[in-house]
Amino acid sequence: MSLATSPSPYGRTPLHAVQVLGGGSAGSSTHVRSLASGLAARGVRVTVCAPAEAERLYAFSGVGAQHVSVPRSAEPACLAALRLTCADADVVHAHGLHAGLRAALALSGRRTPLVVTWHIRGHAEGARARLLRVLERRVAKAASVVLGTSSDLVDRARRHGARDARLAAIALPAPRKAVDRDDPDLRRPKLRAELGAVDRPLLMAVGALEHHRGYDVLLDACRALRHYDPVPLLVIAGEGPLRAEIGRRIEAEDLPVRLLGRRDDVRELLTAADLALVPSRWESRSVLAQEALHARVPLVATAVGGMRELVGDAAELVPYGDADALAAAVVRLLDDPVRQERLKDRGEQQAATWPTEDDTVTQVLSVYDELTQMWPFGQA
Structure with missing residues (x-):
């Protein structure tokens, strides 16, 4: 039947x-x-x-x-x-x-x-x-x-x-295709090597390349992060009308950023990241934020829309449009493994409360x- x-x-x-x-x-x-x-x-x-x-x-x-x-x-x-x-x-x-x-x-x-x-x-x-x-x-x-x-x-x-x-x-619906998790300890370094982040922190953002996503602020933050040692690599998964503009800025300012285009393996890519970033002007139930907490990846996001309602105290929240605050939050987490672990644990607890x-x-x-x-x- x-x-x-x-x-x-x-x-x-x-x-x-x-x-x-x-x-x-x-x-x-x-x-x-x-x-x-x-x-x-x-x-x-x-x-x-x-x-x-x-x-x-x-x-x-x-x-x-x-x-x-x-x-x-x-x-x-x-x-x-x-x-x-x-x-x-x-x-x-x-x-x-x-x-x-x-x-x-x-x-x-x-x-x-x-x-x-x-x-x-x-x-x-x-x-x-x-x-x-x-x-x-x-x-x-x-x-x-x-x-x-x-x-x-x-x-x-x-x-x-x-x-x-x-x-x-x-x-947050279950994935339609199972992610290969047979040996995550081996898969993670392989993914990081493919993305070019073998000996450096890997940051990840996901979403259409549109103005309200806050990518201009994110690039400003990445410019400030060039002084961090080793320099973090930011990868952005998504397509949209701003791709050419963002690409030109990355090249002109020599920013540590890679545009991955549209990807259907975001959940798998996220397991290789050190931090997930959501710099948007507004968010409701951000899919990346939910995926990050489920995957135990520390999250830095803007305190806008429904974000605080969604993540509670399981993420670093910063004001929208403040590139310095965004960069500072990234540095604080990269320098504090204990804080990272605390956010991972809180993330699992918060995710358990979602519908x-x-x-x-x-x-x-x-x-x-x-x-x-x-x-x-x-x-x-």
Whole structure:
């Protein structure tokens, strides 16, 4: 018996939940795959509306969901396709603001409940920032329930008019492919040699090469770290519009930094690092921060968004935009192995408090149950 046809716990036709993705960031797409798997295993009929590329990368159909290719666009044809897919949905669950807007437009005139998960906070300036606020208000007011991945996002949704905003139980999904840990004592030096950090500290950052990630500040900190002996090597895994600009600066200033591009082995690479760095302007549930604490890699991060809520006292937190503070925190940790071990132990304890994938599915099912009791199944 397939997951999708497992007996429904509702004693009737299985509840139909449509998941709507926009462009599908790595975090939201991985979350939707995990959620779809858990929902299908509990007898829910799951349809994932996402671009074809997202299906190729995350294989939603491989975990019991049906995939419907819907491009990330608010054009009439795309909205019509989304509206058709949602025609028999009992609940529609959109992930991200743009997906939330498209879902709200597709459900216009229907009573189908809409859940929107805000995974991240949008970043824009000037006129685009005003448009972003309009989008946030539109989505917050259209949603039956907004699930925010951090408390500040929940508060933001409420300020923008959400009738019901709650903190989401977002889990860090298990890796899709097992990491080779047969002999970690041998694998770690091999990875460090491949990265060029045999006799020097290895620092690691991960994320799209975009302005809000704080890479300009991180490069400033690396310039200051050139005076440390031996000079640490920073590796950055990720792609984005700033790659050429960052590359030029690395070369012009002779910075000890390597751009690795997009990698699908970040968890394995992290096991070779001495420190993980998150210099972002804003973060919710940073995947790198979670991976670092799970892997017992000391973390230095900016005290922004939901970071303190996520890591507690299991990391060195510094103000955003302060390159000197970031560099000083790195030096303090590199010079203090005892502090490193203390953070590793705290990290394991903190990670044990985070929601599991089962917690995530349980919360979402509870929300669906609540909403579908208000709007009976199949009622448009």
